[in-house]
Amino acid sequence: MMQTHSLHSLRDRFAPTQRMPVVFLGHGSPMHAITEGPFSQAWATLGQGLPRPNAILVVSAHWMTRGTTLVDVSALPRTIHDFNGFPDALYAEQYPAQGHPNLAREVVSLLASHRAEEDDTWGLDHGAWAVLKYLYPEADVPVFQFSIDMGQGLTHQLEIGQALSDLRDRGVLILGSGNIVHNLRRLSFDGKPEAFALEFDDLVTGRLIERDFDTLANREKLGSLLSEAHPSVDHYLPALTIAGASDQRDDLLFMTDSIDLGSISMRSFIFHPR
Numbered sequence: 001m002m003q004t005h006s007l008h009s010l011r012d013r014f015a016p017t018q019r020m021p022v023v024f025l026g027h028g029s030p031m032h033a034i035t036e037g038p039f040s041q042a043w044a045t046l047g048q049g050l051p052r053p054n055a056i057l058v059v060s061a062h063w064m065t066r067g068t069t070l071v072d073v074s075a076l077p078r079t080i081h082d083f084n085g086f087p088d089a090l091y092a093e094q095y096p097a098q099g100h101p102n103l104a105r106e107v108v109s110l111l112a113s114h115r116a117e118e119d120d121t122w123g124l125d126h127g128a129w130a131v132l133k134y135l136y137p138e139a140d141v142p143v144f145q146f147s148i149d150m151g152q153g154l155t156h157q158l159e160i161g162q163a164l165s166d167l168r169d170r171g172v173l174i175l176g177s178g179n180i181v182h183n184l185r186r187l188s189f190d191g192k193p194e195a196f197a198l199e200f201d202d203l204v205t206g207r208l209i210e211r212d213f214d215t216l217a218n219r220e221k222l223g224s225l226l227s228e229a230h231p232s233v234d235h236y237l238p239a240l241t242i243a244g245a246s247d248q249r250d251d252l253l254f255m256t257d258s259i260d261l262g263s264i265s266m267r268s269f270i271f272h273p274r
Contacts (some may be wrong), residue, residue: 019249020053020168021272022161024176024242025131026256027061028266030083033130034090039266040134042256046270047135054171055100056136056143057107057164059242060127061178061235066151069111069160070119072144073104078123095129100142103172107146110163114156115149122147127177127238141173148237154217157237161244174245176238180204181229181265188262200229201257201265204239208252208269213243239269246271 025043032039062082063070077099081091108116124132128145149156164174181197188194203225207216215221217240230236250271257267 018169019273020051020171020173021250021270022165022168022174022176022242022245023050023268023270024178024239025268026179026264026266027127027131027177028179028260028264030086030090030126030130033093033126033133034087039256042268043131043134044137046255047137050135050173053141053173055103056132056141056173056175057103057167058124058128058132058143058145058175058177059148059160059238060125060145060176061148061182061238062125062127063122063145063147064150064234065147066149067115068147069114069116069149070122070147071104071108071111071116072099072120072122072146073101073108073118074099074120074123074144075101077144079129080123080125082125093129093133095124095133095139097124097132097136097139097141097143099144103142104144107164107167110167111146111160114160114163116146119147128175131175131177148234150234154219154233154237154240157240158213158217158244161241161246165245165247168245174242176242178235178238179265180236180239180267181259181263182235183229183231183263185231186263190262191260192262193259194263196225196228197259197263197265200225201259201267205254205257205267208243211248213240216240216243242269242271249273
């Protein structure tokens with residue numbers, strides 16, 4: 001079994017290494033981008049402890065494609081406000097980081113067998129900038145996204161992570177943004193966690209610790225619990241990408257391990273070199 005740590009024990013620094021960690025953050029409501037709370041505080045603490053990357057490659061639940069994996073090659077990715085009905089302050093948020101066109105085109109080549117193509121129209125959706133503003137508030141690290149191909153099965157995202165994992169040795173932080181449990185139909189504003197949310201969160205946590213990624217990418221083994229936790233798997237898939245980009249040399253760290261609004265798991269995890 002791999003070693004696990006708390007955020008507190010690693011808040012000052014990660015082990016010195018040439019290899020970057022890989023990070024999955026449960027991003028939850030867009031309101032966390034403008035609200036001080038335990039989640040935004042944890043993201044800021046994590047950013048202070050992470051090794052400084054040369055670039056950030058983001059897979060977000062909010063860029064979905066079908067039949068292809070798109071990679072944003074724009075030089076100045078726009079800030080996308082992909083939500084409705086929120087306060088004006090949220091729409092005023094900007095994350096003016098530069099892109100990394102050369103590296104993005106390399107990623108297209110790395111994912112050639114996964115039908116990757118260049119794109120210069122996307123930018124940074126709120127799954128990316130809402131957490132990046134806390135990790136790197138100066139927006140001074142180049143960042144770009146790639147999409148989730150919703151036409152593929154769960155194992156596809158594990159394979160994507162594996163194909164990208166060598167970028168970790170080049171100072172690239174691979175960041176996934178979604179939620180381990182994400183069922184907006186079952187939101188409960190009294191805050192009491194739904195039983196299915198606790199069960200699926202526990203299941204995923206245990207399989208991550210055991211590195212049993214095959215189970216996490218197997219719909220039959222996950223059964224009806226997957227459908228209850230994820231009416232659509234878009235918020236689940238980035239977690240598989242990050243798991244796929246990890247390896248046996250990594251230890252595992254969990255943070256923000258709570259259920260928000262009854263049916264959204266805010267659990268985040270980091271695979272980091274020993």
